Amino acid sequence: MTATLEYTMESEDFIPKVIEIKNLTKLYMMGEVPVAALRGVSLSVNKGEFIAVIGPSGSGKSTLLNMIGALDRPTSGTVLVNGTDISTLTDNQLADLRQSVGFVYQTFNLISRLDAIGNVELPLSIAGVRKKLRRSKAEVMLKIVGLGDRIHHKPSELSGGERQRVAVARALVNNPAFIIMDEPTGNLDTKTGLEIMEFAKKLNREQGITLIIVTHDLEIGSQARRTIRLRDGQIESDEVNY
Amino acid sequence: MRSSDVLGYSFSAIRLRKMRAGLTTLGVAIGIAAIVALLSFTAGLQVTMTDQFEEGFGSDTLTVSSGGGIFDMLGGGSGDSDFSLLLNDTDAINSIEHVESTVATMTKTIQANFSGNVVPASLSGINFTAYTSMYTTFIAEVGSIPESPNDTDVIIGSLIANPWDNGTIIAEVGDEVSIVWTGRVNGSIVQTNYTGTVVAILEEIGGFGFGPSDMGFYIPIDWAVKFFDTDEIASITVKMDTEEQDEIDALIEEIEDLFEGLVTVTQPAALLGMMEDMLGILNIFLAGIAGISLIVAGVGIMNIMIVSLIERTREIGILKGMGMHGRTVLGIFLSEAMMIGFLGGIFGIVAGVFMGNLIGGITSNLGDSGIMPPGSPANIPPITPIFSFELLTFAIVFGVGVAVIFGLYPAWRASKLKPVDALRFE
Incomplete structure (x- = not known):
């Protein structure tokens, strides 16, 4: 962050919150057959943590992520996000x-017809923030991710790495309790992927933002401070990297 | 999300697919234009016809005629009869309550020869003074209507004097006219004639009805009785001193009883009401046709919105993933439909006003264009389409309404998408 920014992030903008999961199970119906995507997962995330969830495809990573991100409800067990049990919430409360x-x-x-700043503004717009304030916030956020000179470019005019940085700016702009990254480097070349990861680490280190990265890339996973391995809907290992 | 932001977001989506949105808007615009053009035209027609009727009829009169009355003229009437009204029947009618005055009219078809110009005309034998007090349209433009006329005095309608309405005058006040009547008197066919003098030319009346007409040819009733050698008359016009429909109905019944049901009593004002009812039906019919085109446009809206919904499933997932409520998604889709409806409404009104004036212009010019035969132009008065505030408001509301109704289902489906499923959609 430089001194010339119009909007200065305040410390409370980055207060991380906690996730607590107990005995989480999720069943999907594949036609007539129920398939257990998660079978009894328990874990908790402290504020400021940088966690990688790794595992092969079909291990339940995305399902877990959908629960944490309040996109879906569990079949059983509890998921507390910011201390709220998501299974008790209505659709609007989940939203x-x-x-x-x-x-x-x-x-x-990204929404292809909106330019970079339009995309970053969206979460604020949904939250009902006034045009002027959200514009300046989005601009600051785009500068933070290093796209200050490309705010009016459409996604199609940006490289893969730049697009992902717009996505990161969009994820950050609404002072989130935590950030979930689902294979953030999956569509990027190795170099750009590492850049994004460096940026993520920096966010976590300097701003104390809680980061949960889902990946099947062990190298990416090894950059996190804590690695959770999932296999067949259960936690295989949960260890802290030194 | 603020409603202004919802609108802005919807607008950005419409702008992305200009062609598609444009064509859908065009569909709505055509429907609205049809409604505006047809309804404004029929509204104009209604006003014109009502004016014509009111002028031509006299709203406080009744017409007594033998047989089936005007329904005979419409054809198919049984026309009973041997029965004829006679000149002195007016005395009996005059003694009935609420009858203020009566005028007997004898009608014959004659050939009028104005120094070589022969015109067929419908001759009416009337009492000039009584007729003048009965009909406000019986006014001389040139000359004057004599109070105690000579037998040979003739009053003619403006179209007799000026049959093509183009300045070719065939008769002027003071001109002599030779009147030839061919008919049956006491069983034998006779052709008789006499020479009259034009003493007055009526003001242009326009329209149609029971009263004076631009094609009329009027002589004193006393002379008609002598000339045609009969006192059988075609009709008696009754002027009433009441406007109460109950009393009028009683009066009609009394006159009918007086002639033992052999006459038909027609109330022009009731005819006017009937004509208005018919125009109302015509109005509904035309609006219905235009409405169908709008419904077709509505189906078009639904179609593109379902396509749009499928194309944008992932986008909806992204928005919901960021915490957008289902009702906001509904609002986005509905406002897209609404914008299309509103724009279509505006364009439709502009096109409809243009089309309405065009139709009005065409009908007004029929007489000059030679499409209508000479002699009839004055019967087609200019019809000015009426674009009332109500009509234009109705058009916009209807356009937006149809768009919203047909947009409701796709919008509802969009709002119900589960974010997880929508995000996974390829």
Whole structure:
């Protein structure tokens, strides 16, 4: 952050919150057959942690992520996000909760017709923030991710790494309790992927933002301070890297 | 999300697919234009016809005629009869309550020869003074209507004097006219004639009805009785001193009883009401046709919105993933439909006003264009389409309403998408 920014992030903008999961199970119906994507997962995330969830495809990573991100409800067990049990919430309350979660997807998921700043403004717009304030916030955030000179570029005019940085800015702009990154480097070349990871680490280190990265890339996973391995819907190992 | 932001977001989505949105808007615009053009035209037609009727009829009169009355003229009437009204029947009618005055009219078809210009005309034998007090349109433009006329005095309608309405005058006040009547008197066919003098030319009346007409040819009733050698008359016009429909109905019944049901009593004002009812039906019919085109446009809106919904499933997932409520998604889709409806409404009104004036202009020019035969132009008065505030408001509301109704289902489906499923959608 430089001294010339119009909006200065305040310390409370980055207060991390906690996730607590107990005996989480999730069943999907594949036609007539129920398939257990998660079978009794328990874990908790402290504020400021940098966690990598790794495991092969089908291990339940994405399902876990959807629960943490309040996109879906558990079949049984509890998921406390910011101390709120998501299984008791209505659709609208879940939506409100998602406003305090930052998502970064593998495929960027930017709205193609909006320019970079338009995309970053969206979460603020959904939260009902006034145009002027959200514009300046989004601008600051784009400068933080190093795209201050590209705010009016459409996603199609940006490189993969730049798009992912717009996505990161969008995830950060609404002061999220934590950020979930789903294979954030999956669609990027190695060098750009490492840049994004460096940036993520920096965010975690300097701003204390809680980061949960889902990946099947062991190298990416090894950069986190804590690694959770999932296999067949259960936690295989949960260890802290030194 | 603020509603202004919802609108802005919807607008950005519409702008992205200009062609598609444009064509859908065009569909709505065509429907609205049809409604505006047709309804404004029929509104104009209604006003014009009502004016014409009121002028031509006299709202406080009844017409007594033998047989089936005007329904005979419409064809198919049984026309009973041997029965004829006679000149002195007016005395009996005059003694009935609420009858203020009566005028007997004898009608014959004649050939009028104005120094070589022969015109067929419908001759009416009337009492000039009584007729003048009965109909406000019986006014001389040139000359004057004599109070105690000579037998040979003739009053003619403006179209007799000026049959093509183009300045070719065939008769002027003071001109002599030779009147030839061919008919049956006491069993034998006779052709008789006499020479009259034009003493007055009526002001242009326009329209149609029971009263004076631009094609009329009027002589004193006393002379008609002598000339045609009969006192059988075609009709008696009754002026009433009441406007109470109950009393009028009683009066009609009394006159009918007086002639033992052999006459038909027509109330022009009731005819006017009937005509208005018919125009109302025409109005609904035309609006219905235009409405169908709008419904077709609505189906078009639904179609593109479902396509749009499928294309944007992932986008909806992204928005919901960021915490957008289902009702906001509903609002985004509905406002897209609404914008299309509103724009279509505006364009439709502009096109409809243009089309309405075009139709009005075409009908007004029929007489000059030679499409209508000479002699009839004055019967087609200019029809000015009426673009009332209500009509234009209705058009906009209807356009937006149809768009919203047909947009409701796709919007509802969009709002119900589960974020997890929508995000996974390829």
